Amino acid sequence: xxxxxxxxxxxxxxxxxxxxxxxxxxLADRLDVSPSQISxxxxxxxxxxxxxxxxxxxxxxxxxxxxxxxxxxxxxxxKHDFRPPAYELVSVAPNDSVEKAIEQMEDxxxxxxxVIDQSGQSVGRLTERYLLEVTDLTTDVRQHMRxxxxxxxxxxxxxxxxxxxxxxxxxxxxxxxxxxxxxxxxPYVGILxxxxxxxxxxx
Numbered sequence: 001x002x003x004x005x006x007x008x009x010x011x012x013x014x015x016x017x018x019x020x021x022x023x024x025x026x027l028a029d030r031l032d033v034s035p036s037q038i039s040x041x042x043x044x045x046x047x048x049x050x051x052x053x054x055x056x057x058x059x060x061x062x063x064x065x066x067x068x069x070x071x072x073x074x075x076x077x078x079k080h081d082f083r084p085p086a087y088e089l090v091s092v093a094p095n096d097s098v099e100k101a102i103e104q105m106e107d108x109x110x111x112x113x114x115v116i117d118q119s120g121q122s123v124g125r126l127t128e129r130y131l132l133e134v135t136d137l138t139t140d141v142r143q144h145m146r147x148x149x150x151x152x153x154x155x156x157x158x159x160x161x162x163x164x165x166x167x168x169x170x171x172x173x174x175x176x177x178x179x180x181x182x183x184x185x186x187p188y189v190g191i192l193x194x195x196x197x198x199x200x201x202x203x
Contacts, residue, residue, distance in 0.1 A: 009053060010044040013060065017042075022063050030059050061160060072161050072173055073154040076189065079196045088190050089172075091116040094123060094142035098134050101126050101141055112169045112193070115145045120187050122148040127169055148172075154189055158197075165194045 017027060024042075028035040033052075041048050041056060048056075080088065091114045092101045101113055105128065115124035124145030134144055150164050155176025164171050173190045 009057075010042045013038075013056065014042040017060060020063070022060060027056070027060055027063065030063065031055060058160070061163070062157065070158040071154070071176075072152060072156050072158055072192070073176060075158050075161065075192060075196060076154065076173055079190070079192065089114075089188055090191075092126065092141050093117065094140065094145070096141050097138055098131060098141060098144060099137040102131060102137065105131075112149075114149055114170070114172055114188075114191065115141055116188075122151065122172055122188070125149050125169070149191070151188075153177075161192055162197055165192070165197065169193065 017024070024035040024038045028038050037048070038056065041053065090104055090108060090110065092104065094115055094117055104113060105111065112125060112127040114122050115126060117123045124142070125148055126141060126145055130144060130146060149170050149172050150168055151172045151174050152161050152164065153174050153176045161171050161173075170191050170193045172188050173192060174187060175189055
């Protein structure tokens, strides 16, 4: 989910936390910060970095959705029921050519690709919209990739992934606590797009 504007975040946090019965102490314990830090954010005293504000918001949403019966892994499993294994996680490397990336997109009829380096980490994203601007298809992907897709664990509530997809073309899925550990060169178990949620009748 996209962060509210800075001037609205404190009020949103306080109102949402109170509505769902989440205390400042409970939220602080989950984040390993002091309750006073949560209080400062809610009272708009400033000083918190964007990354901290984002963590606070996402942890609150996780607490709110903790009773959810549908998780990211459930949506991913339904996707794999509908589509063959070739769609589980298609990617390109930073030194692959744009031409190769376009061929993969066309072969599988997909509109985005994560860029994954030799260590197995996501370092960028490619989408059809960005590639329309490329005139030399022999250039490396790294010259045209944008910021990586957001990542979310498989045991997170599905609603969190759906919220992230409001402002992103896709989300990468990392193993949850109950999933077997993945090899170091493949730390992702799949990818989800808005189209995958369209196949789920109810969340």
